[in-house]
Amino acid sequence: QVQLVESGGGLVQAGGSLRLSCAASGRSFSTYNLGWFRQAPGKEREFVAFVRSDGITYEAKSVKGRFTISRDNAENTVNLQMNSLKPDDTGLYYCAARLEYTSHYDVPARYDYWGQGTQVTVSS
Numbered sequence: 001q002v003q004l005v006e007s008g009g010g011l012v013q014a015g016g017s018l019r020l021s022c023a024a025s026g027r028s029f030s031t032y033n034l035g036w037f038r039q040a041p042g043k044e045r046e047f048v049a050f051v052r053s054d055g056i057t058y059e060a061k062s063v064k065g066r067f068t069i070s071r072d073n074a075e076n077t078v079n080l081q082m083n084s085l086k087p088d089d090t091g092l093y094y095c096a097a098r099l100e101y102t103s104h105y106d107v108p109a110r111y112d113y114w115g116q117g118t119q120v121t122v123s124s
Helices: none
Strands: 004-007 010-013 018-024 033-039 045-049 058-060 067-072 077-082 093-098 118-123
Touching: 004 093, 004 118, 018 033, 018 093, 018 118, 033 067, 033 077, 045 067, 058 067
Parallel strands: 010 118
Antiparallel strands: 004 018, 018 077, 033 045, 033 093, 045 058, 067 077, 093 118
16 A cells, blocks of 8 residues: 655745645655646646656646656655746646556556645636
8 A cells, every 4th residue: 555645735926836745655665656636626637747667757748847747766755846837737736656657647547546635726
């Protein structure tokens, strides 16, 4: 069983920055494939970014160049640095883990474990 706990959300003005962190349990953290998703009220859960167990990263087109995902295997954390935030980035941000790699890393149903989410609100 893997437990994921997100932190770092908050209220920020447009153009500002936030750094989200997700702490994971488990002895095999370095082998996990990890993603960030977000969900706005009334909308479906949306892919944001993904980092493979080997460190290769992928970002959604809507955040590319503004958001950076990274992992720290020594601390068992995955981070999401969010810069140049826009009101459209508002939502509940979730961390997710999959034990085996999948090319469908942007599909929520492919993940084995989820955190409880942390709220990000960007004001205009």
